[in-house]
Amino acid sequence: MKHRQLGGAQGLSVSALGLGCMRMTFGDAPVGDKAQMIEFIRQAVAHGVSFFDTAEVYGPFDNEELVGEALAPFKNQVVIATKFGFNPDKDGKPTIAAGLNSRPERIRQVAEASLKRLQVEAIDLFYQHRPDPAVPVEEVAGAVKDLIAEGKVKHFGLSESNAEQIRRAHAVQPVTALQSEYSLFWREIEQNNVLAACEELGIGLVPYSPLGRGFLTGTITVGQKFAANDIRANNPRFTDEAIRANQAVVDLLLRIGQEKGGATPAQIALAWLLAQKPWIVPIPGSRNLKRLDENLGAADIVLTPADLSSIEQAMAEIDVVGARY
Secondary structure (H helix, E strand, O other), X not given: OOEEEEXXXXXXXXXXXXXXXXXXXXXXXXXXXXXXXXXXXXXXXXXOOOEEEOOOOXXXXXXXXXXXXXXHXXXXXXXXXXXXXXXXXOOOOEOOOOOXXXXXXXXXXXXXXXXXXXXXXXXXXXXXXXXXXXXXXXXXXXXXXXXXXXXXXXXXXXXXXXXXXXXXXXXXXXXXXXXXXXXXXXXXXXXXXXXXXXXHHOOEEEEEOOOHHHHXXXXXXXXXXXXXXXXXXXXXXXXHHHHHHHHHHHHHHHHHXXXXXXXXXXXXXXXXXXXHOOOEOOOOEOXXXXXXHHHHHHHHOOOOHHHHHHHHHHHHOOOOOOXXX
C-alpha cells in the first residue's frame, strides 16, 4: 500500500486509503458481532491499511473500544484518529442530540477517556468533530496544544470547519488534517476556499463519505429500501427521484472504469479523489473484506490528465439531485 503525508514533513505518514470504522457499531450496525469486526480490522492491517478513524460519539464509546482492542497488537504500526466535541447525555454518554461541547475542560475529559478505550499512550490525531459556536476555535486549539505538550495527543485535527476557522486554529496550534465530506457527489470545499486553505497551510485532507454513502459504488437501485436505522433511509440523495437522476454519475464512473481495464465505479471515484492532491487520504467505510480490497485497489489506478478532464467535462453536464443531509 502506498503512503501519503498529512500535515507536511512533521505530520503523519499513513496509508493512501484509510478505514472509516463508524458503521461497525453505529448507524445501521451491526453486520457482525464484535469478534468478527475485530478480525476484519486486523485483516485491514494485513492488507496494508495503517489509518483508522473512530470517535467517542460512535456508539457512543463502543467504536473506540472496538478499534482499541482490534489494533492493540499493532502499536506504533498504525495511526488512530478519534474525535471530541459533543455533550454527554443524562447517562454520561456523548450523543449528537445532546449538543456540541468543545470547552477545554470537556476536551481534556474526552482525551483521558479515549486514551483508555483506545489502549494507547497518546492519541495520534485528535479532531474537533464539529465547530462549536459557543467556544472560540482558538480556545479549542489551545486546549489540544496543552494535551500535545503533555504527550497525550500527537496531532490536532478539525472536521467540517470553514476556511476562517481553519486559519484561526492553525495560528494557535498547527492543524495536521481536516476531515470533511468530499467526493464527486459533494465538492463544496472547492468553492468555499477550504481546499485552498488546506493547500496554503500544508494541512492534509481526509474525505469522509468519499463514495457518497455508497451511491458511487453503483450498487444502489431505484426502489431500494433501507433499514430504519440506516442514515440513507431519510437522506434526500436516496429518494427514487434522486437515485434515478444521479445514475448519470455512476454511468460516467462505469465508462471510465471500462477504459481502465474493468475498474469498478467505487475504484474510479476513489482514484479521482487521490488524483486531486497528494495530501488527500479518503477513509471509505467498509465491513467486509471483498469491499475493502475493492476500495484499496483504487490506489493502483492512475487517472491521466485526459481522464480527469473527461470526468470534469462530464460532471459539468450533470446536476446532482438532493441535499447531502
